[in-house]
Amino acid sequence: MITLGIESTAHTFGVGVFDENKGIIGDSRKNYIPKKGGILPREVASFFSDVAAEAIKEALEQAKISINNIDGIGVALGPGMGPQLRVGASVARALAAKYNKPLIPVNHAIAHLEIARYLTNMKDPVILYVSGGNSIVTTYVDGRYRIFGETLDIALGNLLDTFAREVKLGPPYIVNGDHVVDICAEKGNFIKGFPYVVKGQDVSYSGLLTFAIRLKEKGYNIKDICFTVREIAFSSIAEVTERCVAHTNKKQVILTGGVAANKLLNEKLTKMAENQNASYKPVPFKYAGDNGVMIALTALLELKHNITIEPENAFINQRWRLDEVEIPWYYSMI
Protein backbone atom coordinates (compact mmCIF):
# COMPACT_ATOMS: atom_id res chain seq x y z
CA MET A 1 0.00 0.00 0.00
CA ILE A 2 1.29 3.47 -0.93
CA THR A 3 -0.16 6.82 0.12
CA LEU A 4 0.43 10.41 -0.85
CA GLY A 5 0.06 13.07 1.85
CA ILE A 6 -0.53 16.78 1.50
CA GLU A 7 0.37 19.23 4.25
CA SER A 8 -0.63 22.90 4.11
CA THR A 9 -1.58 24.02 7.61
CA ALA A 10 0.88 26.89 8.16
CA HIS A 11 3.98 27.95 6.20
CA THR A 12 4.98 24.69 4.48
CA PHE A 13 3.33 23.14 1.48
CA GLY A 14 4.56 19.58 1.78
CA VAL A 15 3.90 16.48 -0.28
CA GLY A 16 5.09 13.10 0.94
CA VAL A 17 4.84 9.58 -0.42
CA PHE A 18 4.88 6.65 1.99
CA ASP A 19 5.24 3.00 1.02
CA GLU A 20 4.15 0.37 3.52
CA ASN A 21 7.17 -1.80 2.62
CA LYS A 22 9.86 0.73 1.75
CA GLY A 23 8.95 3.56 4.14
CA ILE A 24 9.49 7.15 3.05
CA ILE A 25 9.93 7.32 -0.74
CA GLY A 26 8.99 10.88 -1.62
CA ASP A 27 9.29 14.19 0.23
CA SER A 28 8.88 17.63 -1.31
CA ARG A 29 8.55 20.83 0.73
CA LYS A 30 7.92 24.41 -0.28
CA ASN A 31 8.51 26.79 2.60
CA TYR A 32 7.08 30.28 2.73
CA ILE A 33 9.64 32.58 4.31
CA PRO A 34 8.32 36.05 5.15
CA LYS A 35 10.58 38.95 4.23
CA LYS A 36 9.52 40.72 7.41
CA GLY A 37 7.12 40.10 10.28
CA GLY A 38 5.16 36.87 10.63
CA ILE A 39 2.85 34.78 8.47
CA LEU A 40 0.07 36.51 6.54
CA PRO A 41 -2.34 33.64 5.77
CA ARG A 42 -3.64 35.16 2.53
CA GLU A 43 -0.16 35.62 1.09
CA VAL A 44 0.95 32.13 2.11
CA ALA A 45 -2.17 30.64 0.51
CA SER A 46 -1.40 32.39 -2.75
CA PHE A 47 2.20 31.11 -2.56
CA PHE A 48 0.87 27.57 -1.96
CA SER A 49 -1.37 27.75 -5.04
CA ASP A 50 1.69 28.64 -7.11
CA VAL A 51 3.87 25.77 -5.88
CA ALA A 52 1.33 22.98 -5.31
CA ALA A 53 1.62 21.32 -8.74
CA GLU A 54 5.41 21.43 -8.68
CA ALA A 55 5.57 19.90 -5.18
CA ILE A 56 3.32 16.99 -6.15
CA LYS A 57 5.34 16.37 -9.28
CA GLU A 58 8.62 16.46 -7.36
CA ALA A 59 7.42 14.04 -4.69
CA LEU A 60 6.14 11.54 -7.26
CA GLU A 61 9.38 11.79 -9.25
CA GLN A 62 11.43 11.10 -6.13
CA ALA A 63 9.21 8.13 -5.37
CA LYS A 64 9.58 6.97 -8.97
CA ILE A 65 5.91 6.13 -9.29
CA SER A 66 2.92 7.42 -11.17
CA ILE A 67 -0.08 8.81 -9.34
CA ASN A 68 -2.04 5.85 -10.71
CA ASN A 69 -0.07 3.56 -8.38
CA ILE A 70 -1.06 5.47 -5.28
CA ASP A 71 -3.65 3.77 -3.03
CA GLY A 72 -4.95 6.87 -1.30
CA ILE A 73 -4.60 10.63 -0.97
CA GLY A 74 -4.20 11.95 2.58
CA VAL A 75 -4.71 15.58 3.45
CA ALA A 76 -4.31 17.61 6.63
CA LEU A 77 -7.76 19.15 7.17
CA GLY A 78 -6.74 20.86 10.42
CA PRO A 79 -5.81 22.27 12.81
CA GLY A 80 -4.24 25.24 11.08
CA MET A 81 -4.90 28.46 9.25
CA GLY A 82 -8.00 28.57 7.04
CA PRO A 83 -6.68 30.03 3.77
CA GLN A 84 -3.73 27.63 3.65
CA LEU A 85 -5.82 24.61 4.65
CA ARG A 86 -8.24 25.37 1.84
CA VAL A 87 -5.45 25.18 -0.76
CA GLY A 88 -4.31 21.75 0.42
CA ALA A 89 -7.89 20.50 0.71
CA SER A 90 -8.81 21.72 -2.79
CA VAL A 91 -5.76 20.07 -4.32
CA ALA A 92 -6.41 16.79 -2.49
CA ARG A 93 -10.12 16.72 -3.35
CA ALA A 94 -9.31 17.37 -7.01
CA LEU A 95 -6.68 14.61 -7.14
CA ALA A 96 -8.94 12.11 -5.39
CA ALA A 97 -11.86 12.89 -7.70
CA LYS A 98 -9.84 12.95 -10.94
CA TYR A 99 -7.87 9.74 -10.29
CA ASN A 100 -10.67 8.05 -8.37
CA LYS A 101 -8.59 7.46 -5.22
CA PRO A 102 -9.87 7.30 -1.65
CA LEU A 103 -9.47 10.61 0.19
CA ILE A 104 -8.20 10.33 3.77
CA PRO A 105 -8.73 13.07 6.35
CA VAL A 106 -5.65 13.55 8.55
CA ASN A 107 -5.32 15.58 11.72
CA HIS A 108 -2.08 17.55 11.45
CA ALA A 109 -1.25 17.19 15.17
CA ILE A 110 -1.85 13.43 15.11
CA ALA A 111 0.49 13.23 12.10
CA HIS A 112 3.27 14.88 14.15
CA LEU A 113 2.76 12.28 16.88
CA GLU A 114 2.67 9.31 14.50
CA ILE A 115 5.79 10.24 12.51
CA ALA A 116 7.67 10.62 15.81
CA ARG A 117 6.42 7.29 17.11
CA TYR A 118 7.32 5.62 13.81
CA LEU A 119 10.84 7.08 13.49
CA THR A 120 11.87 6.73 17.15
CA ASN A 121 10.35 3.25 17.33
CA MET A 122 8.78 4.10 20.69
CA LYS A 123 5.54 2.14 20.91
CA ASP A 124 3.69 3.69 23.84
CA PRO A 125 5.28 6.98 24.88
CA VAL A 126 4.35 10.21 26.59
CA ILE A 127 4.64 12.77 23.80
CA LEU A 128 5.58 16.43 24.02
CA TYR A 129 4.47 18.22 20.87
CA VAL A 130 5.90 21.71 20.56
CA SER A 131 5.74 23.95 17.50
CA GLY A 132 4.86 27.46 16.43
CA GLY A 133 1.18 26.83 17.05
CA ASN A 134 1.04 24.01 19.59
CA SER A 135 2.48 23.09 23.00
CA ILE A 136 0.82 19.88 24.11
CA VAL A 137 1.66 17.01 26.45
CA THR A 138 -0.29 13.99 25.33
CA THR A 139 -0.38 10.24 25.63
CA TYR A 140 -2.61 7.46 24.37
CA VAL A 141 -5.26 6.20 26.80
CA ASP A 142 -8.24 4.09 25.89
CA GLY A 143 -8.65 4.66 22.14
CA ARG A 144 -7.41 8.20 21.77
CA TYR A 145 -4.55 10.56 22.48
CA ARG A 146 -5.57 12.45 25.62
CA ILE A 147 -4.36 15.96 26.26
CA PHE A 148 -2.69 15.88 29.65
CA GLY A 149 -1.49 19.48 29.59
CA GLU A 150 -1.16 22.29 27.10
CA THR A 151 -0.51 25.99 26.81
CA LEU A 152 -3.36 28.20 27.97
CA ASP A 153 -2.40 30.98 25.57
CA ILE A 154 0.49 31.13 23.07
CA ALA A 155 2.63 28.18 21.97
CA LEU A 156 6.32 27.73 22.75
CA GLY A 157 7.47 28.41 19.17
CA ASN A 158 5.23 31.44 19.00
CA LEU A 159 6.75 32.77 22.24
CA LEU A 160 10.30 32.48 20.92
CA ASP A 161 9.48 33.95 17.48
CA THR A 162 7.36 36.81 18.80
CA PHE A 163 9.98 37.72 21.39
CA ALA A 164 12.73 37.66 18.76
CA ARG A 165 10.66 39.90 16.52
CA GLU A 166 9.75 42.37 19.27
CA VAL A 167 13.37 42.84 20.35
CA LYS A 168 14.56 42.85 16.72
CA LEU A 169 16.60 39.63 16.79
CA GLY A 170 14.64 38.30 13.79
CA PRO A 171 13.38 37.42 11.23
CA PRO A 172 14.94 35.11 10.17
CA TYR A 173 14.24 33.20 13.38
CA ILE A 174 16.47 30.23 12.64
CA VAL A 175 20.15 30.74 11.74
CA ASN A 176 22.25 27.65 10.89
CA GLY A 177 19.73 25.40 12.61
CA ASP A 178 19.62 27.36 15.87
CA HIS A 179 16.93 29.74 17.01
CA VAL A 180 18.10 33.35 17.32
CA VAL A 181 16.95 33.41 20.96
CA ASP A 182 19.21 30.38 21.65
CA ILE A 183 22.17 32.03 19.95
CA CYS A 184 21.62 35.23 21.88
CA ALA A 185 21.26 33.34 25.19
CA GLU A 186 24.64 31.63 24.95
CA LYS A 187 26.58 33.80 27.38
CA GLY A 188 23.58 35.04 29.35
CA ASN A 189 22.88 34.83 33.07
CA PHE A 190 19.70 34.01 34.94
CA ILE A 191 17.56 36.97 36.02
CA LYS A 192 15.38 36.38 39.07
CA GLY A 193 11.77 37.47 39.25
CA PHE A 194 10.36 36.29 35.91
CA PRO A 195 6.83 34.86 36.00
CA TYR A 196 6.81 31.04 36.01
CA VAL A 197 3.27 29.90 35.29
CA VAL A 198 2.28 26.25 35.64
CA LYS A 199 -1.40 25.94 36.49
CA GLY A 200 -2.11 22.35 37.38
CA GLN A 201 -1.03 20.55 34.22
CA ASP A 202 -1.05 23.57 31.93
CA VAL A 203 1.53 26.22 31.10
CA SER A 204 1.06 29.86 30.14
CA TYR A 205 3.57 31.93 28.19
CA SER A 206 1.94 35.28 27.42
CA GLY A 207 2.90 36.83 30.77
CA LEU A 208 6.48 35.68 30.27
CA LEU A 209 6.56 37.32 26.83
CA THR A 210 5.23 40.66 28.08
CA PHE A 211 7.60 40.63 31.06
CA ALA A 212 10.62 39.91 28.84
CA ILE A 213 9.75 42.70 26.40
CA ARG A 214 9.35 45.16 29.31
CA LEU A 215 12.77 44.26 30.70
CA LYS A 216 14.31 44.93 27.31
CA GLU A 217 12.64 48.35 27.25
CA LYS A 218 14.06 49.00 30.73
CA GLY A 219 17.55 48.38 29.37
CA TYR A 220 18.39 44.95 30.78
CA ASN A 221 21.06 42.93 28.96
CA ILE A 222 19.39 41.14 26.05
CA LYS A 223 21.59 38.05 26.52
CA ASP A 224 20.37 37.65 30.08
CA ILE A 225 16.75 38.12 29.03
CA CYS A 226 17.04 35.52 26.27
CA PHE A 227 18.71 33.09 28.66
CA THR A 228 15.97 33.47 31.26
CA VAL A 229 13.00 33.38 28.87
CA ARG A 230 14.31 30.16 27.38
CA GLU A 231 15.12 28.63 30.77
CA ILE A 232 11.63 29.31 32.13
CA ALA A 233 9.73 28.33 28.99
CA PHE A 234 11.54 24.98 28.62
CA SER A 235 11.60 24.14 32.34
CA SER A 236 7.87 24.64 32.71
CA ILE A 237 6.96 22.44 29.75
CA ALA A 238 9.47 19.80 30.93
CA GLU A 239 7.85 19.88 34.35
CA VAL A 240 4.37 19.29 32.92
CA THR A 241 5.75 16.43 30.84
CA GLU A 242 7.33 14.96 33.97
CA ARG A 243 3.97 15.06 35.76
CA CYS A 244 2.41 13.14 32.88
CA VAL A 245 5.17 10.51 33.01
CA ALA A 246 4.81 10.13 36.79
CA HIS A 247 1.02 9.98 36.55
CA THR A 248 0.75 7.47 33.72
CA ASN A 249 3.86 5.50 34.72
CA LYS A 250 4.85 5.13 31.06
CA LYS A 251 8.51 4.38 30.40
CA GLN A 252 9.06 6.23 27.13
CA VAL A 253 9.12 9.93 26.30
CA ILE A 254 9.38 11.47 22.83
CA LEU A 255 9.55 15.01 21.51
CA THR A 256 8.00 16.14 18.23
CA GLY A 257 7.06 19.32 16.34
CA GLY A 258 8.98 22.29 14.98
CA VAL A 259 10.76 23.09 18.25
CA ALA A 260 11.94 19.45 18.66
CA ALA A 261 15.38 20.22 17.23
CA ASN A 262 16.16 22.61 20.08
CA LYS A 263 19.33 21.51 21.92
CA LEU A 264 18.53 22.87 25.37
CA LEU A 265 14.99 21.47 25.36
CA ASN A 266 16.45 18.08 24.42
CA GLU A 267 18.97 18.31 27.26
CA LYS A 268 16.25 19.09 29.78
CA LEU A 269 13.99 16.28 28.62
CA THR A 270 16.88 13.79 28.67
CA LYS A 271 17.57 14.63 32.33
CA MET A 272 13.88 14.60 33.18
CA ALA A 273 13.40 11.15 31.64
CA GLU A 274 16.44 9.79 33.52
CA ASN A 275 14.88 11.07 36.70
CA GLN A 276 11.69 9.11 35.97
CA ASN A 277 13.57 6.00 34.75
CA ALA A 278 12.17 6.45 31.27
CA SER A 279 13.93 6.41 27.91
CA TYR A 280 13.86 9.50 25.76
CA LYS A 281 14.23 10.27 22.04
CA PRO A 282 13.39 13.29 19.92
CA VAL A 283 11.96 12.92 16.42
CA PRO A 284 14.85 13.13 13.86
CA PHE A 285 15.59 16.75 12.95
CA LYS A 286 14.45 16.38 9.34
CA TYR A 287 10.92 15.43 10.36
CA ALA A 288 10.51 17.85 13.27
CA GLY A 289 8.92 20.59 11.20
CA ASP A 290 5.81 20.36 9.03
CA ASN A 291 6.10 17.93 6.11
CA GLY A 292 3.97 15.85 3.78
CA VAL A 293 5.55 12.55 4.82
CA MET A 294 3.86 12.53 8.21
CA ILE A 295 0.50 13.11 6.52
CA ALA A 296 1.16 10.24 4.10
CA LEU A 297 2.17 7.92 6.96
CA THR A 298 -0.92 8.73 9.04
CA ALA A 299 -3.13 8.43 5.95
CA LEU A 300 -1.72 4.95 5.35
CA LEU A 301 -2.49 3.89 8.92
CA GLU A 302 -6.02 5.26 8.57
CA LEU A 303 -6.59 3.70 5.18
CA LYS A 304 -5.74 0.28 6.60
CA HIS A 305 -8.63 0.84 9.04
CA ASN A 306 -10.89 2.05 6.23
CA ILE A 307 -11.02 5.63 7.44
CA THR A 308 -11.80 7.69 4.35
CA ILE A 309 -14.00 10.63 3.46
CA GLU A 310 -16.02 11.63 0.39
CA PRO A 311 -14.48 14.69 -1.33
CA GLU A 312 -17.75 16.62 -1.04
CA ASN A 313 -17.64 16.16 2.75
CA ALA A 314 -13.96 16.96 3.20
CA PHE A 315 -14.29 20.30 4.96
CA ILE A 316 -11.36 21.90 6.70
CA ASN A 317 -11.48 22.36 10.48
CA GLN A 318 -9.15 25.04 11.84
CA ARG A 319 -9.71 23.98 15.44
CA TRP A 320 -9.67 20.23 15.10
CA ARG A 321 -8.33 19.03 18.46
CA LEU A 322 -6.18 15.92 18.51
CA ASP A 323 -8.23 14.36 21.33
CA GLU A 324 -11.27 14.21 19.03
CA VAL A 325 -9.64 11.60 16.81
CA GLU A 326 -10.08 7.87 17.41
CA ILE A 327 -6.82 5.95 16.96
CA PRO A 328 -7.76 2.34 16.11
CA TRP A 329 -4.29 1.71 14.62
CA TYR A 330 -2.35 2.59 17.77
CA TYR A 331 -0.99 -0.86 18.59
CA SER A 332 -0.62 -2.02 14.99
CA MET A 333 1.81 0.55 13.65
CA ILE A 334 3.91 -0.46 10.66
Next chain:
Amino acid sequence: MVLFDDIIKIENFLKLQLIKRGAESEIRLGDFLNTKAIYKIRVKKRYMHDDLDNYLRYERTRREAKILATAYASNINVPKLYAVYPSVGIIIMEYIEGNTLKDLLLSNHEKYITFSYYAGRELAKIHKANIIHNDYTTSNIIVRNDKLFIIDFGLSVYSTNIEDKAVDIHLYKRAVESTHASISNKIMKEFYKGYLDEIGEETGNKIIKRAKEIELRGRYVGERRTVWKS
Protein backbone atom coordinates in the same frame (compact mmCIF):
# COMPACT_ATOMS: atom_id res chain seq x y z
CA MET B 1 21.38 33.74 64.42
CA VAL B 2 21.68 30.16 63.25
CA LEU B 3 18.75 29.15 61.10
CA PHE B 4 17.61 25.56 61.41
CA ASP B 5 17.45 25.54 57.61
CA ASP B 6 21.23 25.86 57.51
CA ILE B 7 22.03 22.89 59.69
CA ILE B 8 19.35 20.58 58.34
CA LYS B 9 20.85 18.04 55.94
CA ILE B 10 18.65 16.61 53.24
CA GLU B 11 20.80 13.44 53.05
CA ASN B 12 19.48 12.39 56.46
CA PHE B 13 15.92 12.48 55.23
CA LEU B 14 16.64 10.55 52.08
CA LYS B 15 17.37 7.52 54.29
CA LEU B 16 13.79 7.40 55.53
CA GLN B 17 11.38 4.81 54.17
CA LEU B 18 9.99 5.90 50.81
CA ILE B 19 6.21 5.60 50.54
CA LYS B 20 5.57 7.33 47.25
CA ARG B 21 7.52 9.16 44.56
CA GLY B 22 5.61 11.63 42.45
CA ALA B 23 6.69 14.20 39.90
CA GLU B 24 6.73 16.93 42.53
CA SER B 25 8.08 15.27 45.61
CA GLU B 26 8.96 12.20 47.63
CA ILE B 27 6.77 11.10 50.50
CA ARG B 28 8.78 9.42 53.27
CA LEU B 29 7.81 8.01 56.62
CA GLY B 30 9.84 8.91 59.70
CA ASP B 31 9.21 10.26 63.14
CA PHE B 32 8.99 13.62 64.72
CA LEU B 33 9.20 14.04 68.50
CA ASN B 34 8.44 10.34 68.95
CA THR B 35 5.34 10.21 66.74
CA LYS B 36 5.14 8.85 63.22
CA ALA B 37 5.37 11.64 60.71
CA ILE B 38 5.26 12.20 56.97
CA TYR B 39 8.26 13.91 55.36
CA LYS B 40 7.31 15.51 52.09
CA ILE B 41 10.53 16.34 50.28
CA ARG B 42 10.70 18.39 47.09
CA VAL B 43 13.86 17.06 45.54
CA LYS B 44 16.08 19.03 43.22
CA LYS B 45 15.13 18.92 39.56
CA ARG B 46 18.37 18.50 37.65
CA TYR B 47 16.91 19.83 34.43
CA MET B 48 16.26 23.26 35.88
CA HIS B 49 18.64 26.14 36.42
CA ASP B 50 19.70 26.17 40.10
CA ASP B 51 18.25 29.60 40.84
CA LEU B 52 14.91 28.71 39.29
CA ASP B 53 14.77 25.31 41.00
CA ASN B 54 15.62 26.78 44.40
CA TYR B 55 13.08 29.55 43.99
CA LEU B 56 10.27 27.17 42.96
CA ARG B 57 10.95 24.65 45.70
CA TYR B 58 11.14 27.41 48.29
CA GLU B 59 7.92 29.10 47.14
CA ARG B 60 5.92 25.92 46.71
CA THR B 61 6.99 24.47 50.03
CA ARG B 62 6.21 27.72 51.80
CA ARG B 63 2.82 28.04 50.11
CA GLU B 64 1.80 24.46 50.76
CA ALA B 65 2.71 24.77 54.46
CA LYS B 66 0.84 28.04 54.75
CA ILE B 67 -2.26 26.55 53.15
CA LEU B 68 -2.07 23.48 55.40
CA ALA B 69 -1.94 25.76 58.41
CA THR B 70 -4.87 27.89 57.18
CA ALA B 71 -6.88 24.75 56.47
CA TYR B 72 -6.20 23.34 59.93
CA ALA B 73 -7.17 26.63 61.54
CA SER B 74 -10.41 26.57 59.53
CA ASN B 75 -11.36 23.19 61.05
CA ILE B 76 -10.75 21.27 57.86
CA ASN B 77 -9.54 17.72 58.40
CA VAL B 78 -5.96 17.89 57.18
CA PRO B 79 -2.69 16.49 58.52
CA LYS B 80 -1.29 18.66 61.30
CA LEU B 81 1.70 20.69 60.20
CA TYR B 82 4.71 19.88 62.37
CA ALA B 83 7.56 21.75 60.73
CA VAL B 84 8.56 23.36 57.47
CA TYR B 85 11.97 24.12 55.95
CA PRO B 86 11.36 25.96 52.67
CA SER B 87 15.03 26.39 51.77
CA VAL B 88 15.49 22.62 51.57
CA GLY B 89 11.93 21.93 50.42
CA ILE B 90 10.81 19.83 53.39
CA ILE B 91 7.45 19.72 55.13
CA ILE B 92 6.95 17.47 58.14
CA MET B 93 3.36 16.65 58.95
CA GLU B 94 1.06 14.25 60.74
CA TYR B 95 0.89 10.70 59.41
CA ILE B 96 -2.72 9.78 58.68
CA GLU B 97 -3.00 6.02 58.85
CA GLY B 98 -5.87 4.62 56.83
CA ASN B 99 -7.15 3.71 53.40
CA THR B 100 -7.81 6.15 50.60
CA LEU B 101 -11.43 6.79 49.72
CA LYS B 102 -10.54 5.49 46.27
CA ASP B 103 -9.55 2.05 47.63
CA LEU B 104 -12.60 1.87 49.88
CA LEU B 105 -14.97 2.69 47.03
CA LEU B 106 -13.24 0.10 44.87
CA SER B 107 -13.39 -2.62 47.53
CA ASN B 108 -16.93 -2.45 48.84
CA HIS B 109 -18.77 0.21 47.05
CA GLU B 110 -22.29 0.57 48.37
CA LYS B 111 -21.24 0.88 51.99
CA TYR B 112 -18.77 3.72 51.45
CA ILE B 113 -20.80 5.87 49.08
CA THR B 114 -22.07 8.03 51.95
CA PHE B 115 -18.46 9.05 52.60
CA SER B 116 -18.72 11.11 49.42
CA TYR B 117 -21.19 13.33 51.31
CA TYR B 118 -18.37 14.23 53.69
CA ALA B 119 -15.94 14.66 50.79
CA GLY B 120 -18.37 17.33 49.57
CA ARG B 121 -18.56 18.92 53.01
CA GLU B 122 -14.77 19.04 53.35
CA LEU B 123 -14.35 20.63 49.94
CA ALA B 124 -16.96 23.25 50.83
CA LYS B 125 -15.01 24.02 54.01
CA ILE B 126 -11.84 24.32 51.96
CA HIS B 127 -13.56 26.71 49.56
CA LYS B 128 -15.03 28.74 52.44
CA ALA B 129 -11.42 29.30 53.52
CA ASN B 130 -10.75 30.51 49.95
CA ILE B 131 -8.38 27.64 49.27
CA ILE B 132 -8.41 25.84 45.93
CA HIS B 133 -7.12 22.29 46.27
CA ASN B 134 -6.39 21.72 42.56
CA ASP B 135 -6.05 17.94 42.86
CA TYR B 136 -9.21 16.94 44.73
CA THR B 137 -9.64 13.26 43.90
CA THR B 138 -10.65 10.17 45.87
CA SER B 139 -7.00 9.14 46.08
CA ASN B 140 -6.21 12.32 48.00
CA ILE B 141 -8.78 11.58 50.69
CA ILE B 142 -7.77 9.25 53.52
CA VAL B 143 -10.33 7.67 55.84
CA ARG B 144 -9.22 7.16 59.43
CA ASN B 145 -11.79 5.92 61.96
CA ASP B 146 -14.63 6.88 59.60
CA LYS B 147 -13.34 10.43 59.42
CA LEU B 148 -12.12 11.93 56.15
CA PHE B 149 -8.74 13.64 55.89
CA ILE B 150 -7.72 15.67 52.87
CA ILE B 151 -4.08 15.40 51.79
CA ASP B 152 -1.70 16.76 49.15
CA PHE B 153 -2.08 20.51 48.93
CA GLY B 154 0.98 20.57 46.65
CA LEU B 155 -0.83 22.36 43.81
CA SER B 156 -3.13 24.43 46.01
CA VAL B 157 -3.59 28.18 45.83
CA TYR B 158 -5.62 30.88 47.54
CA SER B 159 -8.47 32.23 45.46
CA THR B 160 -11.99 33.62 45.82
CA ASN B 161 -12.75 32.98 42.16
CA ILE B 162 -15.87 30.91 41.36
CA GLU B 163 -14.18 29.45 38.29
CA ASP B 164 -11.24 28.12 40.34
CA LYS B 165 -13.58 26.54 42.89
CA ALA B 166 -15.65 25.01 40.11
CA VAL B 167 -12.51 23.36 38.71
CA ASP B 168 -12.11 21.45 42.00
CA ILE B 169 -15.63 20.03 41.65
CA HIS B 170 -15.04 19.24 38.01
CA LEU B 171 -11.81 17.39 38.79
CA TYR B 172 -13.50 15.35 41.53
CA LYS B 173 -16.32 14.41 39.17
CA ARG B 174 -13.91 13.47 36.41
CA ALA B 175 -11.86 11.31 38.78
CA VAL B 176 -15.00 9.61 40.11
CA GLU B 177 -16.33 8.94 36.63
CA SER B 178 -13.08 7.39 35.47
CA THR B 179 -12.33 5.36 38.60
CA HIS B 180 -15.75 4.44 39.94
CA ALA B 181 -17.78 4.49 36.74
CA SER B 182 -20.63 2.16 37.73
CA ILE B 183 -21.58 4.07 40.90
CA SER B 184 -20.47 7.55 39.88
CA ASN B 185 -23.98 9.04 39.86
CA LYS B 186 -24.65 7.97 43.44
CA ILE B 187 -21.25 9.20 44.56
CA MET B 188 -21.78 12.60 42.95
CA LYS B 189 -25.29 12.94 44.38
CA GLU B 190 -23.91 12.49 47.89
CA PHE B 191 -21.05 14.83 47.10
CA TYR B 192 -23.27 17.69 45.89
CA LYS B 193 -25.54 17.27 48.92
CA GLY B 194 -22.61 17.56 51.31
CA TYR B 195 -21.14 20.48 49.39
CA LEU B 196 -24.41 22.43 49.41
CA ASP B 197 -25.15 21.66 53.08
CA GLU B 198 -21.83 23.16 54.09
CA ILE B 199 -21.46 26.13 51.75
CA GLY B 200 -25.12 27.11 51.41
CA GLU B 201 -27.55 26.68 48.51
CA GLU B 202 -27.00 30.04 46.87
CA THR B 203 -23.20 30.06 46.62
CA GLY B 204 -23.03 26.32 46.15
CA ASN B 205 -25.40 26.18 43.22
CA LYS B 206 -23.48 28.96 41.44
CA ILE B 207 -20.25 26.99 41.74
CA ILE B 208 -21.83 23.67 40.74
CA LYS B 209 -23.46 25.34 37.74
CA ARG B 210 -20.06 26.71 36.69
CA ALA B 211 -18.51 23.25 37.07
CA LYS B 212 -21.08 21.91 34.59
CA GLU B 213 -20.24 24.72 32.18
CA ILE B 214 -16.55 23.81 32.40
CA GLU B 215 -17.43 20.24 31.51
CA LEU B 216 -19.45 21.38 28.49
CA ARG B 217 -16.59 23.51 27.20
CA GLY B 218 -15.05 20.21 26.25
CA ARG B 219 -11.68 21.21 27.64
CA TYR B 220 -11.18 17.82 29.25
CA VAL B 221 -13.84 15.70 27.63
CA GLY B 222 -13.39 14.36 24.14
CA GLU B 223 -16.71 15.34 22.62
CA ARG B 224 -17.54 13.29 19.56
CA ARG B 225 -17.23 15.70 16.68
CA THR B 226 -15.25 13.72 14.13
CA VAL B 227 -15.61 15.01 10.59
CA TRP B 228 -15.87 11.65 8.96
CA LYS B 229 -17.75 8.44 9.47
CA SER B 230 -15.47 5.55 10.30
